[in-house]
Amino acid sequence: MKTLSTSLFTSFLVFNICRNFSFTNATHGVRGLRSITQTVGCFVSLYIISPKLTGLTVVVLPCLVGAGALIGSFLRRLSRLAQEQVRRGEAVSPLLKQTGLTLLYAYEVEKSCEMNENLGTGIAVFQGLSNIALNCIVLGTIFAGGTLISSNEMSPGDLMSFLVASQTVQRSLASISILFGQMVRGTSAGARVFEYLSLKPTIPLSGGGRIPYHSLAGRVDFLNISFSYPTRPGHIILDRFNLTLPPSKTIAIVGESGGGKSTVAALLERFYDPTSGVVMLDGLDIRTLDLCWLRGQVIGFINQEPVLFGASIMENIRFGKPEATDAEVFEAAKQANAHRFITSFPDGYNTVLGERGVTLSGGQKQRVAIARALIKNPSILVLDEATSALDAESERVVQEALDLATRGRTVLIIAHRLSTIQAADLICVMSNGRIIEAGTHTELLGRGGLYCDLIRRQRAEGRK
Numbered sequence: 001m002k003t004l005s006t007s008l009f010t011s012f013l014v015f016n017i018c019r020n021f022s023f024t025n026a027t028h029g030v031r032g033l034r035s036i037t038q039t040v041g042c043f044v045s046l047y048i049i050s051p052k053l054t055g056l057t058v059v060v061l062p063c064l065v066g067a068g069a070l071i072g073s074f075l076r077r078l079s080r081l082a083q084e085q086v087r088r089g090e091a092v093s094p095l096l097k098q099t100g101l102t103l104l105y106a107y108e109v110e111k112s113c114e115m116n117e118n119l120g121t122g123i124a125v126f127q128g129l130s131n132i133a134l135n136c137i138v139l140g141t142i143f144a145g146g147t148l149i150s151s152n153e154m155s156p157g158d159l160m161s162f163l164v165a166s167q168t169v170q171r172s173l174a175s176i177s178i179l180f181g182q183m184v185r186g187t188s189a190g191a192r193v194f195e196y197l198s199l200k201p202t203i204p205l206s207g208g209g210r211i212p213y214h215s216l217a218g219r220v221d222f223l224n225i226s227f228s229y230p231t232r233p234g235h236i237i238l239d240r241f242n243l244t245l246p247p248s249k250t251i252a253i254v255g256e257s258g259g260g261k262s263t264v265a266a267l268l269e270r271f272y273d274p275t276s277g278v279v280m281l282d283g284l285d286i287r288t289l290d291l292c293w294l295r296g297q298v299i300g301f302i303n304q305e306p307v308l309f310g311a312s313i314m315e316n317i318r319f320g321k322p323e324a325t326d327a328e329v330f331e332a333a334k335q336a337n338a339h340r341f342i343t344s345f346p347d348g349y350n351t352v353l354g355e356r357g358v359t360l361s362g363g364q365k366q367r368v369a370i371a372r373a374l375i376k377n378p379s380i381l382v383l384d385e386a387t388s389a390l391d392a393e394s395e396r397v398v399q400e401a402l403d404l405a406t407r408g409r410t411v412l413i414i415a416h417r418l419s420t421i422q423a424a425d426l427i428c429v430m431s432n433g434r435i436i437e438a439g440t441h442t443e444l445l446g447r448g449g450l451y452c453d454l455i456r457r458q459r460a461e462g463r464k
C-alpha cells in the first residue's frame with residue numbers, strides 16, 4: 001500500500017508540476033515546452049516506478065512514433081497532391097463555359113475525386129492503426145507488468161501508477177509530433193526569408209553626408225553615365241548618358257521597351273552604381289551621401305505594382321515614415337486622393353489589407369502607395385509606369401492624385417502611355433542608352449522624329 005501511494009504521489013506530483021506550465025490559450029511554443037517537460041517528468045516517474053518497464057517503453061515507443069511520422073508524411077504528400085488536383089479542376093472550369101471542354105473537366109474532377117478517396121482511406125487506416133497501437137501499448141504494459149508482478153519485481157500499485165504516467169507520455173508525444181511537423185514546415189517556409197536577411201548589401205546603407213532639408217533644392221544631374229548590369233557586363237544599357245532634372249520641374253523619359261528608362265531611376269535610387277560617370281544631387285556625387293537618408297527622406301518612388309503589406313492601411317502608409325503621427329498619415333492620404341475611400345471602410349484607417357482583410361482595387365492600392373511616398377515629403381518623386389497597370393477610370397483618379405503630389409517637387413516620370421506625360425516640362429526620348437530627342441510635347445511633335453513615331457503608333461494601337 002505504501003509503495004502504491006508513494007508511486008502514485010510521485011507520478012502525480014511530477015505530472016501536476018508539468019501541468020502548471022500550461023495556459024488555456026498557450027501559444028505553440030509554450031504548449032511544446034509543456035509537452036517536452038511533461039514527457040521528461042513522466043519518464044523520470046516511470047523510471048522511479050519500474051526501470052525494466054521503462055526500458056521496454058523506450059525501445060518500443062520510438063519505433064511506433066517513427067512509423068507514425070512516416071505514414072503522416074505520406075498522407076501530407078497525398079493531401080497536397082489532392083489539393084493541387086482540385087485547383088487544376090477549378091482552373092479548367094472557366095474554360096468549360098467558353099469552349100465546352102466537358103471531357104477535360106470531367107477527367108480532372110474524376111481524378112480529384114479518386115485522389116480524395118485515396119486520402120480518406122489513408123487517413124482511416126492511419127487512425128485505425130494508431131488506435132490499435134495505443135491499445136497494444138496498454139495491453140503490452142499490463143502483460144509485461146503482470147509478468148514482473150508474478151516474479152515479485154513490481155507491485156500492482158506500481159503497475160497502476162506506471163499506466164497512468166505512460167498515458168500522459170503518449171499524449172505529450174502526440175503534441176510534440178504535431179509541434180515538430182509545424183517546426184519543419186515553418187523552417188522550410190522561412191528558409192528564403194532568412195536567406196534574404198543574411199544578404200549583405202554591396203552598397204553600404206548608412207554613412208556619408210546629408211544635405212539639410214532647408215537647403216536641399218532637388219537638382220539631379222546624370223553626367224556621362226555608362227552602365228551595364230553586373231549579371232550582364234558586356235551588355236551596355238546606358239552609354240554616355242546625360243540628363244539634368246532641374247529643381248521643381250517634371251521631366252519625362254519615354255522610348256522603346258528595354259531602352260533603359262527604369263535603369264535611370266534605379267541609378268538615382270542607387271540600387272546600382274554606374275560603371276562610369278556620376279549621378280549628382282545638388283552638385284554632390286550621390287555616392288558620398290547617406291543612402292538611408294537618400295531613399296528614406298529625399299526620393300519618393302512609385303512604380304507599377306505597389307507592394308502593400310498584410311497590415312492596416314495606417315501602418316502601410318506609415319511605412320514611408322515610421323515616426324509619422326496619425327495627423328501626418330491623414331494628410332498624406334488626403335494628398336493622395338485616398339482619404340475618402342479609406343474612411344468609407346467600416347474600420348477606416350485600421351482596415352487590415354491582404355489575405356486576412358480587405359482586397360483593394362488597383363487604383364486604391366496605387367493611392368495608398370502614393371500616400372506612403374508623400375508622407376516623407378520627398379524633394380524628388382520618381383514615377384515608374386505608376387498608372388500603366390490601371391484601367392481608364394482608375395488611371396484618371398490616380399492621375400489627379402499624382403498631379404497634386406508632383407507640385408513643388410523635382411519629378412522623374414517614366415511612362416509608356418504618352419498621353420500621361422504631355423504636360424511635362426521636358427520630355428526626353430531614349431534610344432540605345434542615350435537621349436536622342438528632348439523638348440516639350442509641342443516642340444517634339446513639330447520635329448517629326450521618334451516621339452512623333454511613338455505617338456502615331458500608340459494612336460494606331462488605340463484604334464485597333
Ligand SMILES: Nc1ncnc2c1ncn2[C@@H]1O[C@H](COP(=O)(O)OP(=O)(O)OP(=O)(O)O)[C@@H](O)[C@H]1O
Nearest residue numbers: 229231232237255256257258259260261262263264
Ligand atoms: N536586373 C537586371 N539585370 C540584368 N539586366 C537587366 C536588369 N534589369 C533590366 N535589365 C535589362 O536592361 C535593359 C533595360 O531595361 P529597363 O527596365 O531599364 O528598360 P525600360 O526602358 O524601362 O523597359 P520597359 O519600358 O519595358 O520597362 C533591358 O534589356 C533589360 O533586359
